[in-house]
Amino acid sequence: MIRAAALLYLSVATLSLPVALAAPAHELSVAGWASARATHLSIQVDAYDAWRGSGPAVLQNIARLLPQGAAGIGVVCQVGEQSIDVITDQGGHARCELKTTGAVKVSLVSGEEVRPNIPSLPDAPVTVISDLDDTVLITGAGKRSSVSTFLGATVSNRAAFPDIAPLYNSFAARGYPLVYLSNSPLGLSDFLRSVLPARGIANGPLLLRALDAQTLLHSTQHKIQSLNELAADLPGQFLLIGDTAQKDPEVYTAFAQSHPGKVLGIAIRDVSGPPRSQDVATLLYTAGVPVIISADAAAFASLVR
Known part of the structure; x- marks a missing residue:
C-alpha cells in the first residue's frame, strides 16, 4: 500500500x-x-x-x-x-x-x-482499547481494495461498521472510556478524530503509529509499547477489541499472558474466515481470558457485565 x-x-x-x-x-x-x-x-x-x-x-x-x-x-x-x-x-x-x-x-x-486538547482517561474499572481498521472502520487491510479505500477517503465517505456505534456508545454511557490503538500513521490524527463523531461513534484518545524504518519493519511494536504504557498508568482492567486481518490476536494474547488479571476479555472481529479464524481461535485459547470471535461486534457486549 x-x-x-x-x-x-x-x-x-x-x-x-x-x-x-x-x-x-x-x-x-x-x-x-x-x-x-x-x-x-x-x-x-x-x-x-x-x-x-x-x-x-x-x-x-x-x-x-x-x-x-x-x-x-x-x-x-x-x-x-x-x-x-x-x-x-x-x-x-x-x-x-x-x-x-x-x-x-x-x-x-x-x-x-x-495547544492540543489531550483527552484524559479516568481510573475506570474497565477501559476499552480498540483497533480501528477493519474493527471500527471498513478498510480491507491486506487487500488491494484497501489502497483505493484509503486514497479516496474523506470525512463524509469513510465508512464504519454499523454495529460499532451502538456498542461503543453503550460502553461510554456506562463510564468505560475508549482508547483507539491503531497502526495508522500519526499524520491521520486530525482526520480520524473527525471521522469517528461523523459516524456517530464515541471519541477517545487516538494512539497512532509514527512511521519510520523501525516501525515499518516491526508493525506490532507500536501496539505492544502503547499497551504497556497504558497498563503502567491505569489501574482498571482492559477489554481488548481487534480483528483477524492483521496481528491484533497475537499482540493481545501476548499482552494477556504477560499481565495476569489485567485483561477482562479479548473480542476479535472475524473479517478473514478460515483458516485464519481457526488459527486465531487456537491462539486466543492460550491467552487465559474470556474470548469472543465474531463477525458481529454486538456479541462483544457480553464480555462486560
Missing part, C-alpha cells in the same frame, strides 16, 4: 503544487492521553507540505501517509507549569511523558506551537 501511494504521490504532486505565501517551515501534529497522574504525548514534526491542507483528497491522504519527517528539531513540551525538551528522531517523531496534568502546549524552536 505504501509503495503504491508513494509512486502516485511522486507522479502527481509534481504536476501542480498549491502556492502558499509565507508558509511555515514545519507542520506539527500532537496526539496522546492523560491519566490522573501523567500526560503522554506523541509528536510528529514534518517539513511543510501544502498538499496536506488543500487539493484533491487523494493527494491530501498520500501526504498524510508519507510525511517528510524533520529530524533533529528541538521540541518543548509543557503541561501545566512543568516542561521538558526533546529532539525529534530521524522520522521527525518525539515522545514526551510528564508526571503531571494540565493545559498542554507543544512548541518548536522555529516558532510553531500548538
Whole structure:
C-alpha cells in the first residue's frame, strides 16, 4: 500500500503544487492521553507540505501517509507549569511523558506551537482499547481494495461498521472510556478524530503509529509499547477489541499472558474466515481470558457485565 501511494504521490504532486505565501517551515501534529497522574504525548514534526491542507483528497491522504519527517528539531513540551525538551528522531517523531496534568502546549524552536486538547482517561474499572481498521472502520487491510479505500477517503465517505456505534456508545454511557490503538500513521490524527463523531461513534484518545524504518519493519511494536504504557498508568482492567486481518490476536494474547488479571476479555472481529479464524481461535485459547470471535461486534457486549 505504501509503495503504491508513494509512486502516485511522486507522479502527481509534481504536476501542480498549491502556492502558499509565507508558509511555515514545519507542520506539527500532537496526539496522546492523560491519566490522573501523567500526560503522554506523541509528536510528529514534518517539513511543510501544502498538499496536506488543500487539493484533491487523494493527494491530501498520500501526504498524510508519507510525511517528510524533520529530524533533529528541538521540541518543548509543557503541561501545566512543568516542561521538558526533546529532539525529534530521524522520522521527525518525539515522545514526551510528564508526571503531571494540565493545559498542554507543544512548541518548536522555529516558532510553531500548538495547544492540543489531550483527552484524559479516568481510573475506570474497565477501559476499552480498540483497533480501528477493519474493527471500527471498513478498510480491507491486506487487500488491494484497501489502497483505493484509503486514497479516496474523506470525512463524509469513510465508512464504519454499523454495529460499532451502538456498542461503543453503550460502553461510554456506562463510564468505560475508549482508547483507539491503531497502526495508522500519526499524520491521520486530525482526520480520524473527525471521522469517528461523523459516524456517530464515541471519541477517545487516538494512539497512532509514527512511521519510520523501525516501525515499518516491526508493525506490532507500536501496539505492544502503547499497551504497556497504558497498563503502567491505569489501574482498571482492559477489554481488548481487534480483528483477524492483521496481528491484533497475537499482540493481545501476548499482552494477556504477560499481565495476569489485567485483561477482562479479548473480542476479535472475524473479517478473514478460515483458516485464519481457526488459527486465531487456537491462539486466543492460550491467552487465559474470556474470548469472543465474531463477525458481529454486538456479541462483544457480553464480555462486560
